[in-house]
Amino acid sequence: IKLSAPRHALPPGPRALPLIGNLHQWPTAKPWLTFDSWFKEYNSDILYMNVAGQHVVILGSRKKCVDLLDKRSATYSDRARLPLWVDLMKWDYNFLFLPYGTKWREHRKSFNDYFHPNVVHKYNAKQTRAARMMARRILASPENPLDHVRFAATFVVMDVAYGIQIAENNDPYIEIAESAISSLGLASVPGTLPADLFPILKYIPSWLPGAGYKRYAHSVAHLNHLFATKPWNATKDKLAKGEASESIAETLIESLTEGDDEEVARNTAAACYAGGNDTTICTLRVFMLAMVLHPEVQRKAQEELDAVIGDRLPTFEDREQLPYVRALMKEVTRWQSVTPMGFAHRVTEDDVYDGYFIPKGTLVATNVWSMLNDPEAYPDPAKFNPDRFLKDGEIDPNVLDPGQAAFGFGRRICPGRFFSADFNFIVVSTLLSAFNFGPPLDAQGKPILPEVDMAPGIVSYVSYLDQYLLLDATRYS
Numbered sequence: 001i002k003l004s005a006p007r008h009a010l011p012p013g014p015r016a017l018p019l020i021g022n023l024h025q026w027p028t029a030k031p032w033l034t035f036d037s038w039f040k041e042y043n044s045d046i047l048y049m050n051v052a053g054q055h056v057v058i059l060g061s062r063k064k065c066v067d068l069l070d071k072r073s074a075t076y077s078d079r080a081r082l083p084l085w086v087d088l089m090k091w092d093y094n095f096l097f098l099p100y101g102t103k104w105r106e107h108r109k110s111f112n113d114y115f116h117p118n119v120v121h122k123y124n125a126k127q128t129r130a131a132r133m134m135a136r137r138i139l140a141s142p143e144n145p146l147d148h149v150r151f152a153a154t155f156v157v158m159d160v161a162y163g164i165q166i167a168e169n170n171d172p173y174i175e176i177a178e179s180a181i182s183s184l185g186l187a188s189v190p191g192t193l194p195a196d197l198f199p200i201l202k203y204i205p206s207w208l209p210g211a212g213y214k215r216y217a218h219s220v221a222h223l224n225h226l227f228a229t230k231p232w233n234a235t236k237d238k239l240a241k242g243e244a245s246e247s248i249a250e251t252l253i254e255s256l257t258e259g260d261d262e263e264v265a266r267n268t269a270a271a272c273y274a275g276g277n278d279t280t281i282c283t284l285r286v287f288m289l290a291m292v293l294h295p296e297v298q299r300k301a302q303e304e305l306d307a308v309i310g311d312r313l314p315t316f317e318d319r320e321q322l323p324y325v326r327a328l329m330k331e332v333t334r335w336q337s338v339t340p341m342g343f344a345h346r347v348t349e350d351d352v353y354d355g356y357f358i359p360k361g362t363l364v365a366t367n368v369w370s371m372l373n374d375p376e377a378y379p380d381p382a383k384f385n386p387d388r389f390l391k392d393g394e395i396d397p398n399v400l401d402p403g404q405a406a407f408g409f410g411r412r413i414c415p416g417r418f419f420s421a422d423f424n425f426i427v428v429s430t431l432l433s434a435f436n437f438g439p440p441l442d443a444q445g446k447p448i449l450p451e452v453d454m455a456p457g458i459v460s461y462v463s464y465l466d467q468y469l470l471l472d473a474t475r476y477s
């Protein structure tokens with residue numbers, strides 16, 4: 001007699017209904033907060049939901065993420081099948097969306113060649129130039145500093161990727177890229193769009209009522225195609241004329257040999273903008289929000305900058321001597337994560353973990369917010385407090401670096417994190433050296449403070465910051 005293997009239970013979670021499972025309970029507004037409360041309610045840092053037939057596991061601790069996504073990465077590194085984004089919107093040039101396999105591996109390897117921690121220093125000169133350009137632009141028109149920060153983040157990425165120096169206004173590449181990127185705002189978390197949950201929907205003809213999103217998806221596909229090809233072809237043309245300046249695209253094009261398929265090379269350059277632009281801008285928005293709300297932190301960072309570098313603007317050589325600024329950046333990453341649910345992985349084999357069954361095809365979401373707000377790792381987690389990372393004036397190695405959760409896990413961990421840390425350092429230290437951030441004042445002279453509100457999205461951003469942010473340039477000389 002063949003005995004069947006003992007059945008393992010699925011992880012705990014809300015009770016499911018027939019057919020739709022937990023679809024009706026899937027949280028849409030700030031899902032990371034709902035999941036955090038469920039971890040407590042079910043007394044478990046691993047939860048299970050069935051979203052209309054799709055298995056979803058939500059992890060709420062770093063240990064669980066490391067155990068599964070790092071240690072079992074051979075089976076936990078796939079991505080959700082996202083037909084709307086990948087097949088219809090043609091986001092597949094961004095390897096974030098590619099399924100685990102040869103094509104993803106080729107893209108990842110090619111990208112790593114240019115973003116490895118040992119090579120990113122090559123971009124420091126371009127990053128410093130962009131930060132200084134930003135400071136000059138703010139000085140010339142301080143009304144909306146966020147625009148200048150966005151410009152700097154975009155300028156540096158286009159310069160590093162293609163050697164293209166974008167125009168100050170109405171740059172054609174940026175118009176294409178921003179329109180395409182904004183389509184990502186359509187969904188809150190991967191798997192929540194109708195066509196992602198029900199792949200059959202992608203076959204609905206776009207003229208049917210209710211299928212407006214499909215028409216929209218076609219227009220995004222066109223923009224995505226233009227974005228992946230236009231700056232790449234422009235670099236090729238310049239190279240042919242001997243006019244190309246140093247860039248990742250230039251090196252990639254030069255290394256292509258007759259008959260090579262250009263796709264991986266072209267997508268490597270395009271992924272710099274696609275992966276890095278919004279995340280960087282949103283992180284810098286969190287920084288500015290924190291400065292408006294916490295003048296005492298701002299003052300402390302400025303005192304450190306003044307003591308270490310005096311009158312000039314900061315450079316990368318100063319970084320080691322600026323522990324408070326480094327701690328401040330860690331706290332920005334932790335306090336309001338711009339990727340509060342990371343980016344879901346998919347399991348490619350049935351698995352058993354901690355006595356629970358995790359079926360093949362499960363989407364594994366990482367509730368990064370819970371990890372970065374864990375009071376054991378970070379006491380009084382809601383408080384913005386860079387000092388939590390310091391001991392005797394130096395970075396305390398015993399406090400968990402928030403980057404250990406904020407940038408994801410395993411083989412899919414963010415490959416742009418070293419570049420991002422460099423750019424954010426030079427922008428933040430330049431801004432703090434040159435400007436004071438503060439809120440506007442009401443008629444009685446009282447500060448009008450912004451709310452801490454992170455809008456849901458694949459990349460979450462601080463809402464309503466613009467009208468609460470004032471800069472004064474009295475520090476600039």
Ligand code: HEM
Pocket residue numbers: 095096097108111115271272273275276277279280283338339342343344345406407408409410411412413414415416417419420
């Ligand atoms: C504060 C800045 C950033 C944050 C918080 C961030 C966060 C993330 C996260 C959470 C993931 C998914 C990891 C996972 O699946 O476990 C990811 C993937 C990725 N990031 Fe970043 N990122 C940032 C900056 C950047 C930059 C500057 C670049 C490019 C220069 C970049 C390029 C990518 C790419 C290409 C992937 C896809 C990796 C893959 O699927 O194999 N990111 N990032």
